[in-house]
Amino acid sequence: MSLIQSQPLELPEQTAAVHMALYSSVINASDLFQRLVARDTSLQMALLNAETIMDPFQIMVAAHRAARAEQLGQLRTHNVHSELVFDLSPNNNIREALTRFGISSGSTHVLAVRVGGSQEQFAQEIAEIVEGRQEPIEQLSKYTNMETVRKYYKVPANLKSPEDVQHSVIGSMALKGHS
Amino acid sequence: MAELIQQGAEAKVFALSFYGRDAIAKERFPKTYRHPILDKKLTARRVVQEARCLFRCQQAGIDTPTVYFIDTNLNTIYMERIEGRTVKSFLIEHSGNPALVDDLAHKIGKALAALHGINIIHGDLTTSNLFIRDSNQSLVLIDFGLSYHSSLIEDKAVDLYVLERAFLSTHPNSEVMFEKIVQVYTKKSRDGKQIFAKLEDVTVKEPCHK
Numbered sequence: 089m090s091l092i093q094s095q096p097l098e099l100p101e102q103t104a105a106v107h108m109a110l111y112s113s114v115i116n117a118s119d120l121f122q123r124l125v126a127r128d129t130s131l132q133m134a135l136l137n138a139e140t141i142m143d144p145f146q147i148m149v150a151a152h153r154a155a156r157a158e159q160l161g162q163l164r165t166h167n168v169h170s171e172l173v174f175d176l177s178p179n180n181n182i183r184e185a186l187t188r189f190g191i192s193s194g195s196t197h198v199l200a201v202r203v204g205g206s207q208e209q210f211a212q213e214i215a216e217i218v219e220g221r222q223e224p225i226e227q228l229s230k231y232t233n234m235e236t237v238r239k240y241y242k243v244p245a246n247l248k249s250p251e252d253v254q255h256s257v258i259g260s261m262a263l264k265g266h267s
Numbered sequence: 268m269a270e271l272i273q274q275g276a277e278a279k280v281f282a283l284s285f286y287g288r289d290a291i292a293k294e295r296f297p298k299t300y301r302h303p304i305l306d307k308k309l310t311a312r313r314v315v316q317e318a319r320c321l322f323r324c325q326q327a328g329i330d331t332p333t334v335y336f337i338d339t340n341l342n343t344i345y346m347e348r349i350e351g352r353t354v355k356s357f358l359i360e361h362s363g364n365p366a367l368v369d370d371l372a373h374k375i376g377k378a379l380a381a382l383h384g385i386n387i388i389h390g391d392l393t394t395s396n397l398f399i400r401d402s403n404q405s406l407v408l409i410d411f412g413l414s415y416h417s418s419l420i421e422d423k424a425v426d427l428y429v430l431e432r433a434f435l436s437t438h439p440n441s442e443v444m445f446e447k448i449v450q451v452y453t454k455k456s457r458d459g460k461q462i463f464a465k466l467e468d469v470t471v472k473e474p475c476h477k
């Protein structure tokens with residue numbers, strides 16, 4: 089049974105699904121990072137620093153925004169996957185978004201996200217790409233670094249409960265570019 | 268899948284699910300009698316302003332629906348759907364229970380002081396735009412469709428005045444409750460006393476404007 093979680097996009101006239109695979113103990117992050125920097129087109133996915141993600145909803149919100157921008161021909165970055173990374177960020181600095189939310193050379197917990205295609209295809213590809221231990225997506229919160237999340241999203245100190253923090257994170261993403 | 272729950276003059280409100288969460292989609296449409304291009308811009312600006320006010324409240328710890336997504340192309344805000352009931356329906360059921368009413372007045376006064384403390388004027392305070400969350404009985408402010416930023420005492424007083432009118436017209440014998448709200452508000456607000464004085468002013472003057 090696959091540990092990949094798949095969820096369809098909820099956009100009009102768009103039936104693609106979003107597939108997520110979580111890895112711990114990743115040993116080839118540096119290699120993957122180099123491939124991303126070199127714009128290796130065989131990597132049709134977003135490779136994320138799992139520490140910055142609280143739960144799959146956060147990914148779906150970014151994926152929704154990215155897919156919507158693609159649908160309208162309004163991408164700010166190269167493709168829907170880099171856009172997804174960009175849309176995780178609360179500000180408009182593309183480079184910063186990629187370094188903060190994307191995989192870096194030292195990443196050990198990695199969340200791979202593919203927009204579109206089948207789960208089987210993604211499962212096959214990802215198995216050849218990421219060297220690490222695949223985990224069920226439910227384990228994601230175990231790898232979340234709350235301090236990092238608070239810092240990247242500038243969560244006000246008065247918001248303390250995980251629920252309040254999560255709401256603040258989602259709100260910051262939604263208001264990106266509008267505040 | 269989306270269920271239309273309100274068709275207003277300026278917005279349609281749908282209940283739907285957004286990636287597994289109960290959500291509301293609020294779609295604004297242009298007022299047709301204005302200039303079409305100007306209209307489009309104004310509508311888009313209102314949508315963003317509403318979302319911005321919601322977000323600023325949330326960041327300040329004021330309970331408001333979380334914004335999930337702004338679709339600028341469709342002038343639609345997707346936001347958290349509050350599982351709860353309106354203050355209006357709560358008061359219709361519990362107006363005879365002083366302890367419950369007093370507790371609620373306290374929550375409302377406190378929330379409005381916090382709202383005005385960050386210089387947001389709600390613009391449409393009614394007992395239908397105040398919710399009580401089922402999960403924790405928290406007071407939630409909704410419908411920021413007419414909200415704006417202002418630090419003026421006068422704007423804050425008018426905001427309270429609008430609520431007072433809503434209270435007195437919808438809920439018989441709610442004078443005591445509204446007084447309690449204002450009392451808590453005045454105590455918790457930076458400019459509470461001045462706003463209260465202005466409110467008295469507005470209230471007294473009002474009949475002449477009719």
Ligand SMILES: Nc1ncnc2c1ncn2[C@@H]1O[C@H](COP(=O)(O)OP(=O)(O)O)[C@@H](O)[C@H]1O
Binds near residue numbers: 272347409
């Ligand atoms: N976030 C929400 N959670 C629950 N119900 C909501 C929410 N937003 C709106 N509603 C319901 O829809 C109605 C209309 O929404 P509102 O934002 O007040 O639109 P309008 O500005 O057109 O009056 C509200 O009175 C309320 O019953």
